Amino acid sequence: MPYKVIGGEPVPVSYSAEDVFSKIKHDQIKFIDLQFTGLRGRFHHTTISANLFTPQQMQDGLPKLDGSSIVGFASIEDSDMVLKPDPSTFAIIPWMANAKTARLICDVYWGKDKGRLESDPRGIAQKAEKYLKTQGFDNSYWGPEVEFFVFDKITWDVLTPYKGQSYSIESKEAPWNQEGKGYPMALKKGYYPSTPADTLTEFRNDCVECLNEYFGILCDNHHHEVATAGQCEIDIRY
Incomplete structure (x- = not known):
């Protein structure tokens, strides 16, 4: 979740799907960079045209990933995967000025409604977060x-x-x-x-x-x- 500083204190900023589409229109965004994390700790991405991006795709995800080409994700026999954008990660990429581009970090799912990809690093982190709550912890602080x-x-x-x-x-x-x-x-x-x-x-x-x-x-x-x-x-x- 992104933050901004107000009065010297960090305040979390949360975007809904509606907020994202409003910002795309208001800021005249041309492209959306769909990013996800690989098991080796680096971002991968694919870029779509903003004018073709729909609320339904935000909700259901986009079938844009061949998981067999990402180390540790899937074999070629069963590699069709879906990228589900997280609206709270919306951010304009400042160094891409010629064609205004925003990024959304995505959760990775199997295709054909088979659920979350078990080896999606973001999913692993989210499971750890949920587990901490079951152990009675309200917060976990990390400073990379x-x-x-x-x-x-x-x-x-x-x-x-x-x-x-x-x-x-x-x-x-x-x-x-x-x-x-x-x-x-x-x-x-x-x-x-x-x-x-x-x-x-x-x-x-x-x-x-x-x-x-x-x-x-x-x-x-x-x-x-x-x-x-x-x-x-x-x-x-x-």
């Missing part, structure tokens, strides 16, 4: 720490073993930087350095601002992490 690297350039060759395999990572923050510019960090000395050694503060600011303002994902902290060569961390508020 998103860690990632930002490189200036990376190249690799892993498909031509007859001439050798290799990779190369370039970063102005790394001690192996050949340009002789900047303030490189030693290996494992990247925890909380200040600028100018930390070159990615403004980049992380932009990431946090985008998550907060467009997707309702509130981030309360970000910093450089231990590794050299652009390791970052963004902390999402529980």
